[in-house]
Amino acid sequence: MGFLRRIEVYKTKINIKILSLLVKGEFFLYNILITIFMEGKMYKSYSFEEIENKIGDFKQLDSDFPIYKSGIYVTVENKSEIIAYAILEKNMDSYDLKRIFVKKDERFKSYGRKLISFIINKKLEKGSLVVEKQDIISGFLLKIGFKKMENGEFIIEDLENKNLRKKEGQKTVIASIFWNIVLATTKISFGYIGKSRALLADGFNSLSDVVTSSGILLGIHFSNIPEDESHPFGHEKIESVIGVIMGIFMILTAFELGKGGVEILLSGEKKEVPEMLTVYFALFSSVVKYFMYRQKIRVGLETENSALIADAKDSRNDIFASLGVVLGIVLSIYVNPIFDLLISILVAMLIFKEGVSVILETTDTILDKQDMEFVDEIKKYIYENTDIKNVHDIMIRKSGDKIFLELHIRVPKDMSVYNAHKISDDLENSIKEDFPLVKSIIIHLDCLLN
Numbered sequence: 001m002g003f004l005r006r007i008e009v010y011k012t013k014i015n016i017k018i019l020s021l022l023v024k025g026e027f028f029l030y031n032i033l034i035t036i037f038m039e040g041k042m043y044k045s046y047s048f049e050e051i052e053n054k055i056g057d058f059k060q061l062d063s064d065f066p067i068y069k070s071g072i073y074v075t076v077e078n079k080s081e082i083i084a085y086a087i088l089e090k091n092m093d094s095y096d097l098k099r100i101f102v103k104k105d106e107r108f109k110s111y112g113r114k115l116i117s118f119i120i121n122k123k124l125e126k127g128s129l130v131v132e133k134q135d136i137i138s139g140f141l142l143k144i145g146f147k148k149m150e151n152g153e154f155i156i157e158d159l160e161n162k163n164l165r166k167k168e169g170q171k172t173v174i175a176s177i178f179w180n181i182v183l184a185t186t187k188i189s190f191g192y193i194g195k196s197r198a199l200l201a202d203g204f205n206s207l208s209d210v211v212t213s214s215g216i217l218l219g220i221h222f223s224n225i226p227e228d229e230s231h232p233f234g235h236e237k238i239e240s241v242i243g244v245i246m247g248i249f250m251i252l253t254a255f256e257l258g259k260g261g262v263e264i265l266l267s268g269e270k271k272e273v274p275e276m277l278t279v280y281f282a283l284f285s286s287v288v289k290y291f292m293y294r295q296k297i298r299v300g301l302e303t304e305n306s307a308l309i310a311d312a313k314d315s316r317n318d319i320f321a322s323l324g325v326v327l328g329i330v331l332s333i334y335v336n337p338i339f340d341l342l343i344s345i346l347v348a349m350l351i352f353k354e355g356v357s358v359i360l361e362t363t364d365t366i367l368d369k370q371d372m373e374f375v376d377e378i379k380k381y382i383y384e385n386t387d388i389k390n391v392h393d394i395m396i397r398k399s400g401d402k403i404f405l406e407l408h409i410r411v412p413k414d415m416s417v418y419n420a421h422k423i424s425d426d427l428e429n430s431i432k433e434d435f436p437l438v439k440s441i442i443i444h445l446d447c448l449l450n
Helices: 003-038 048-053 055-061 111-123 136-143 164-193 197-223 238-267 279-304 306-334 338-365 372-385 418-432
Strands: 040-045 071-078 081-088 093-103 128-131 154-156 392-401 402-411 440-449
Touching: 040 048, 048 055, 048 071, 055 081, 071 111, 071 154, 081 111, 081 279, 093 111, 093 338, 093 392, 111 128, 111 136, 136 154, 136 418, 164 279, 164 306, 197 238, 197 279, 197 306, 197 338, 238 306, 279 440, 306 338, 372 402, 372 418, 402 418
Parallel strands: 093 128, 402 440
Antiparallel strands: 040 071, 071 081, 081 093, 128 154, 392 402
16 A cells, blocks of 8 residues: 555545544533523623613512613523612622622522622623622622722722633634644645644644634533533533543544554554655654644643643653654654654654543542642631631532531530631631632531540
């Protein structure tokens, strides 16, 4: 079988595998969409004119419903029935939360927290969210992330930074998709023209990166959807799921690449000598991959996006893969054509190894592997900054960049419920203040035995 024929067979196998994976990926994402959008309540926004037409519905829900002509009205609804609403007014550099109200029968189901989360993530772009002095709902405001100021106001600052993680991740991944399309096109084309199987394999590796980066882009989008009653811990774990799918895709791609190379190696056919021009495209690929790796790992670590970090490691390995292709082509031209084939197999092995590594790392998040360094840091923080004498059974769960913390503390057995609860609340608010990635804390109270 001649070189061109082998290439056609090789391309057909890879294309079939990629098509199969795309179909499976689309089915997976379809299920995600159904899960997210078909369950739970609807969040809606209204203008003042629309509010005037629905004023009766709001008054029926809340007889003290206020009217602000310049207000921003946001609701949680179930089949057009209003469950909760919030009213905001825009100032120069901030938004004032004028009122938040939840239907009496639906209280204590976190609708207020979910409504605020939706407002921050979807309605407000920059500035601060401010609530005037409140005594009745002060505990609620502190629990959902507000800080109490000296003048008695409650505030959430730097709203633009709330979406920074999403924007930075999306920008980085879109750039990655663009450059991988460029690299895949050039390497596959010139690998075919220049008769280099190693460059061709590297090109299909870049093509697989286009698919996985597209999956990461979807993961970033869906993971930033606010939590709802069906997903009270949010949707950040989708990033880890995407990371596992990416690892599986890498393994399957590596298998196809390696399998084709081994079959040709064992066939004993005469090997074609690649053209010198293929070297330059492999060098170009390694340079581009280096800058892609630097950008991905920086944004991935800053935003603690496990899928983006995994993609960055894939780009790092692609650098060495492309440099290996350069070496293989040079050795094939000046020593023996078999080196080009051997390098293509080594590239496949490298992709396989990284795929396994990505799966192992992302499943740690899904399986709630404990970060003992963080656990010890929390324990040290409590002992150094509070009068609590005993803290134990500290456990964490990670979802994207967010941390859900559980711990037990001991208080005197004759302490009143009110005082014990206040200690618990103060500790919760303090940890959230000094550890911004901690999204939720559950504190169990035990009594001191002596």
